[in-house]
Amino acid sequence: xxxxxxxxxxxxxxxxxxxxxxxxxxxxAVAAALVAFxxxxxxxxxxxxxxxxxxxxxxxxxxxxxxxxxxxxxGKSRYLLGTDxxxxxxxxxxxxxxxxxxxxxxxxxxxxxxxxxxxxxLAGFVGGKTDAFIMRVCDVMLSFPAILxxxxxxxxxxxxxxxxxxxxxxxxxxxxxxxTGWVQYARTVRGSTMVERNKEYVQAARxxxxxxxxxxxxxxxxxxLGPVLVLATIQVASAIIIEATLSxxxxxVPPTQPSLGTLIRxxxxxxxxxxWWITIFPGAMxxxxxxxxxxxxxxxxxxLNPRLQ
Amino acid sequence: MKLKTSVLSLAIALACGGAAAxxxxxxxxxxxxxMDPHSLNESLQxxxxxxxxxxxxxxDKKLGLVPALATTWKQTAPTVWRFELRKGVTxxxxxxxxxxxxxxxxxxxxxxxxxMKGYTSSIKEVRAVNPGVVEIETTAPFxxxxxxxxxxxxxxxxxxxxxxxxxxVDRRKGIENAASFRANGTGPFRLKERQPSQKTVLVRNLNHxxxxxxxxxxxxxxxxxxxxxxxxxxxxxxxxxxxxxxxxDVERLKANANLKVMQGPELRTIFLGMDQKRDELLSSxxxxxxxxxxxxxxxxxxxxxxxxxxxxxxxxxAATPTGLMIAPGIKGFVPDLNKRLPYDPDxxxxxxxxxxxxxxxxxxxxxxxxRYVNDxxxxxxxxxxxxxxxxxxxxxxxxxxxxxxxxxxRDTSFYLLGWTPGTYDSHNPLTSLMATPTxxxxxxxxxxxxxxxxxxxxxxxxxxxxxxxxxxxxIAEAFKVHQDDVGHIPLHQQxxxxxxxxxxxxxxxxxxxxxxxxxxxxx
Numbered sequence: 086x087x088x089x090x091x092x093x094x095x096x097x098x099x100x101x102x103x104x105x106x107x108x109x110x111x112x113x114a115v116a117a118a119l120v121a122f123x124x125x126x127x128x129x130x131x132x133x134x135x136x137x138x139x140x141x142x143x144x145x146x147x148x149x150x151x152x153x154x155x156x157x158x159x160g161k162s163r164y165l166l167g168t169d170x171x172x173x174x175x176x177x178x179x180x181x182x183x184x185x186x187x188x189x190x191x192x193x194x195x196x197x198x199x200x201x202x203x204x205x206x207l208a209g210f211v212g213g214k215t216d217a218f219i220m221r222v223c224d225v226m227l228s229f230p231a232i233l234x235x236x237x238x239x240x241x242x243x244x245x246x247x248x249x250x251x252x253x254x255x256x257x258x259x260x261x262x263x264x265t266g267w268v269q270y271a272r273t274v275r276g277s278t279m280v281e282r283n284k285e286y287v288q289a290a291r292x293x294x295x296x297x298x299x300x301x302x303x304x305x306x307x308x309x310l311g312p313v314l315v316l317a318t319i320q321v322a323s324a325i326i327i328e329a330t331l332s333x334x335x336x337x338v339p340p341t342q343p344s345l346g347t348l349i350r351x352x353x354x355x356x357x358x359x360x361w362w363i364t365i366f367p368g369a370m371x372x373x374x375x376x377x378x379x380x381x382x383x384x385x386x387x388x389l390n391p392r393l394q
Numbered sequence: 395m396k397l398k399t400s401v402l403s404l405a406i407a408l409a410c411g412g413a414a415a416x417x418x419x420x421x422x423x424x425x426x427x428x429m430d431p432h433s434l435n436e437s438l439q440x441x442x443x444x445x446x447x448x449x450x451x452x453x454d455k456k457l458g459l460v461p462a463l464a465t466t467w468k469q470t471a472p473t474v475w476r477f478e479l480r481k482g483v484t485x486x487x488x489x490x491x492x493x494x495x496x497x498x499x500x501x502x503x504x505x506x507x508x509x510m511k512g513y514t515s516s517i518k519e520v521r522a523v524n525p526g527v528v529e530i531e532t533t534a535p536f537x538x539x540x541x542x543x544x545x546x547x548x549x550x551x552x553x554x555x556x557x558x559x560x561x562x563v564d565r566r567k568g569i570e571n572a573a574s575f576r577a578n579g580t581g582p583f584r585l586k587e588r589q590p591s592q593k594t595v596l597v598r599n600l601n602h603x604x605x606x607x608x609x610x611x612x613x614x615x616x617x618x619x620x621x622x623x624x625x626x627x628x629x630x631x632x633x634x635x636x637x638x639x640x641x642x643d644v645e646r647l648k649a650n651a652n653l654k655v656m657q658g659p660e661l662r663t664i665f666l667g668m669d670q671k672r673d674e675l676l677s678s679x680x681x682x683x684x685x686x687x688x689x690x691x692x693x694x695x696x697x698x699x700x701x702x703x704x705x706x707x708x709x710x711x712a713a714t715p716t717g718l719m720i721a722p723g724i725k726g727f728v729p730d731l732n733k734r735l736p737y738d739p740d741x742x743x744x745x746x747x748x749x750x751x752x753x754x755x756x757x758x759x760x761x762x763x764x765r766y767v768n769d770x771x772x773x774x775x776x777x778x779x780x781x782x783x784x785x786x787x788x789x790x791x792x793x794x795x796x797x798x799x800x801x802x803x804r805d806t807s808f809y810l811l812g813w814t815p816g817t818y819d820s821h822n823p824l825t826s827l828m829a830t831p832t833x834x835x836x837x838x839x840x841x842x843x844x845x846x847x848x849x850x851x852x853x854x855x856x857x858x859x860x861x862x863x864x865x866x867x868x869i870a871e872a873f874k875v876h877q878d879d880v881g882h883i884p885l886h887q888q889x890x891x892x893x894x895x896x897x898x899x900x901x902x903x904x905x906x907x908x909x910x911x912x913x914x915x916x917x
Contacts, residue, residue, distance in 0.1 A: 141781075142777055142778040142780075142787075143778075143782050145778040147700065147708070147775050147779075148703050148707060150707040170707075170708070170771055171771065171775060171778065172707070172778075341789070353620070353622050354620070354621040354622050354640060354642070355622075355642055356622055357622060357625050357626070357629075357643050358640075358642035358643050358645070358646055359646075360642065
């Protein structure tokens with residue numbers, strides 16, 4: 086075989102591997118990956134890809150407000166998916182909005198993973214009272230619906246920092262979503278850790294006197310990460326939906342930086358009057374992102390499950 | 395005894411039968427923020443509490459003056475007015491209404507924490523001559539006093555003192571008291587239940603002194619902030635009346651066979667105000683000076699606003715752009731002065747450059763999003779307009795529950811407000827919105843503290859002038875002074891839009907008041 090450049094090599098290796106094979110042969114996974122890629126790409130590079138910048142007030146034309154999509158009679162080709170009540174291009178608003186949704190979703194999953202995996206490892210490895218305590222906390226957290234906890238944290242955050250809300254809104258939102266998200270990781274990791282803990286390589290490491298923290302991080306952790314990856318993928322979708330729900334209720338991101346949920350809420354007011362495009366397109370975008378990420382997660386779960394191979 | 399009378403009147407009401415008892419469910423985009431009639435000088439609050447409390451002099455269906463708790467009034471000296479009080483009136487708790495209650499209520503409305511000082515600022519003393527007569531002495535001759543006090547509602551002295559509510563609820567300082575949640579007036583309705591921002595229930599006061607009109611016995615008032623939800627509630631029959639109708643839904647509701655939409659001009663003027671007092675704005679990139687002190691900056695803001703597009707796009711045509719701070723229909727309106735400075739972004743840019751801001755500057759803006767028709771959207775459009783001339787507006791749009799306390803504390807640099815002169819006379823906006831603020835109540839809503847001694851002087855003269863021609867001339871002159879200074883930026887008069895079921899008959903007043911006592915629900 087020739088020696089291709091490094092990234093291409095990695096890609097080739099991926100396609101040659103078992104997972105790669107499973108990916109290539111699953112049309113659903115390929116389609117989902119494509120959709121997710123387009124969404125993520127247009128969101129991340131919105132500054133360059135989007136036809137307009139909806140947040141640059143100086144470029145807004147109020148006289149172009151509430152134009153229908155380009156294919157309708159009154160539509161203008163400048164605005165493919167129409168405009169909202171302030172003359173913002175819906176397509177561009179979608180891209181910028183998706184960026185905020187994705188950012189909040191990914192960030193809150195990252196926080197959940199770090200907290201959940203850490204506590205799960207600790208619980209599974211140390212056992213005893215620590216384990217019991219952490220697991221009871223998990224039980225308590227599980228008994229609250231995620232959205233309720235998020236609403237509570239958001240409310241407290243607002244009350245504590247009434248003036249700094251704009252700047253802290255994102256941090257509060259991410260904490261609010263992570264607070265319920267970490268539990269699943271903790272439970273999963275704890276289970277796997279308890280299995281790994283008694284395996285010979287761990288025993289061996291103990292015998293030669295490796296510190297427990299180091300055993301957890303270097304030996305146990307890599308062996309329990311598989312399920313975490315699957316969970317994290319699926320959780321990205323649900324975190325994005327919780328974010329959208331909170332923003333729809335008006336307690337999420339600040340209105341000056343509308344996420345998909347905010348866009349849906351704004352458009353909701355125009356549903357009765359027949360200006361459907363203001364809310365339908367952000368809704369469709371949200372569905373597309375959540376669905377494609379979920380399908381990818383499903384596929385990953387099957388691909389990593391030894392029993393299905 | 396009291397029980398007997400109510401049972402008796404109930405029996406009579408039932409026996410008459412002509413008007414069967416009806417429950418009316420009303421929704422508004424926001425709540426009346428308190429049940430205290432002196433705590434906030436806002437139309438919805440005064441309209442709502444006006445069902446429970448009454449003034450000395452009331453308004454009829456054409457906004458003309460009619461006797462309410464006073465049966466007659468006359469000027470006995472240039473500065474003294476004498477009011478004969480209605481006999482046999484009792485408060486909802488059964489306490490008889492006397493002159494002491496009037497004296498108490500005026501003192502309360504003029505005192506600490508009151509938001510009604512604009513109506514009492516010219517009053518020197520309120521005296522009880524005997525239990526059935528009061529005299530009001532003004533600081534200067536005041537021919538329009540009865541017009542000015544038609545929104546000063548009378549509370550029971552005994553009840554207020556017993557409930558430690560002898561001072562008004564002050565939302566600026568977050569002070570609440572019993573009057574915020576309970577009420578004891580003389581009006582045609584009693585407050586039965588109060589759940590702030592959820593539900594307020596009024597029931598008919600069967601002992602009311604006036605001839606009964608309308609057949610509504612119970613009113614359930616619910617604030618529904620979301621436009622689409624409010625429309626859906628009406629369409630599904632959960633509510634009977636709602637206002638305001640979101641402009642985008644007027645056509646749809648009109649097309650519905652079971653509903654009707656009432657539209658009409660409103661006396662309210664929507665305008666922008668700017669802090670012209672502080673030496674440095676609270677929120678701005680300009681440090682060490684206040685750009686709004688420069689008339690060129692204020693004029694640049696004015697000329698940057700594309701009011702016609704706001705009218706067609708944001709207001710869907712349901713607005714009348716205005717060059718004056720009052721609507722046609724207010725006494726003293728001057729058609730000749732009702733011209734706006736032209737929309738001209740280039741001229742505005744040049745003005746800003748001349749004032750020393752060729753690249754514009756940043757400024758914070760405060761805006762309600764559930765008080766006036768499309769208020770949040772108007773502010774966004776204004777922000778976009780100003781971006782064209784390089785001014786970056788940091789817009790904070792919020793619910794009126796947090797907005798009003800904030801701007802009434804004057805914690806703002808640039809704000810949007812709407813004003814309906816409670817007296818239907820030009821003197822009211824002059825003294826409340828444009829005159830230099832004093833602690834007596836003058837300029838209480840001049841939140842940017844615009845100040846011109848010439849206007850102050852004219853306002854005082856207008857107050858005591860009895861000759862109509864001379865008075866009108868002075869009003870025109872005062873408005874001209876204010877216009878030349880660009881003291882505020884007037885935007886437009888919004889149009890009223892109420893929607894209701896076909897079988898609900900009501901009176902739409904151009905000041906956007908909705909007295910429940912005149913509402914009739916046909917079976």
